[in-house]
Amino acid sequence: xxxxxxxxxxxxxxxxxxxxxxxxxxxxxxxxxxxxxxxxxxxxxxxxxxxxxxxxxxxxxxxxxxxxxxxxxxxxxxxxxxxxxxxxxxxxxxxxxxxxxxxxxxxxxxxx
Amino acid sequence: xxxxxxxxxxxxxxxxxxxxxxxxxxxxxxxxxxxxxxxxxxxxxxxxxxxxxxxxxxxxxxxxxxxxxxxxxxxxxxxxxxxxxxxxxxxxxxxxxxxxxxxxxxxxxxxxxxx
Numbered sequence: 001x002x003x004x005x006x007x008x009x010x011x012x013x014x015x016x017x018x019x020x021x022x023x024x025x026x027x028x029x030x031x032x033x034x035x036x037x038x039x040x041x042x043x044x045x046x047x048x049x050x051x052x053x054x055x056x057x058x059x060x061x062x063x064x065x066x067x068x069x070x071x072x073x074x075x076x077x078x079x080x081x082x083x084x085x086x087x088x089x090x091x092x093x094x095x096x097x098x099x100x101x102x103x104x105x106x107x108x109x110x111x112x
Numbered sequence: 113x114x115x116x117x118x119x120x121x122x123x124x125x126x127x128x129x130x131x132x133x134x135x136x137x138x139x140x141x142x143x144x145x146x147x148x149x150x151x152x153x154x155x156x157x158x159x160x161x162x163x164x165x166x167x168x169x170x171x172x173x174x175x176x177x178x179x180x181x182x183x184x185x186x187x188x189x190x191x192x193x194x195x196x197x198x199x200x201x202x203x204x205x206x207x208x209x210x211x212x213x214x215x216x217x218x219x220x221x222x223x224x225x226x227x
Binding site: 004042043045087 | 160
C-alpha cells in the first residue's frame with residue numbers, strides 16, 4: 001500500500017528563519033511527487049511536480065528536491081505570507097496512477 | 113468559469129439524512145476527482161472520472177457514497193443516510209490531462225457536518 005509521511009506536523013518560524021519540510025514516501029513505481037499549499041478554508045494549490053531522483057524545482061522562496069525515498073521542501077528566508085499547510089502527495093505508475101496519495105501535511109506558521 | 117466551483121460551501125445534516133454535493137470543474141477539463149479531508153489530515157482519494165466514465169471508485173468508504181458525472185462536466189457526490197463519521201471537507205479537483213493527475217486544480221470544498 002502506498003504511504004506518504006510528512007514531518008514535522010507543525011513548524012513555527014521567525015521571519016527570515018530558513019527551514020526544511022520532509023516528505024517520506026513508499027510507492028511502488030513512483031510516477032510523480034507533488035507539493036501543494038493549503039490555506040485555511042481553501043482547497044490545495046499546486047506548487048511543484050518532481051518526477052525523478054535528483055530533480056529540483058524552485059518558486060520564489062520555495063525549493064523542492066527529490067531522492068529515491070523522500071522529498072524536501074526548503075523555505076528560504078520565509079515571510080508571514082508563507083504561513084500555510086504544505087501537503088506532499090505521490091502517484092504511481094500504472095492503473096492507479098490517476099490518484100494522489102497525500103501525506104498529513106506540515107502546518108507552517110511564520111511570525112514577523 | 114475561472115476555477116473549480118463547489119456547492120454548498122457548508123452543509124449541516126442530521127444523522128440519517130441524504131446529502132448531495134456539487135462540483136463544477138474548469139471548462140474543458142477531462143479528469144475529475146473527489147477527495148475527503150478530515151480535520152487536520154491530508155486529503156484522501158474517493159473517486160475519479162474521465163469525462164463521464166467513473167474509472168476508479170476504490171476510495172469510496174461504503175455503498176452509502178455515490179458519485180456521478182453524467183455529461184462529463186458537472187459532478188455530484190451523494191451520501192445516503194449520513195453518519196457522524198462522514199463529517200469532513202469534500203474536495204473536488206479537475207485536470208486537463210487524461211493520463212495521470214498532472215496538475216490538479218482544487219475547489220474550496222464543501223464542509224459537511226453531521227449532527
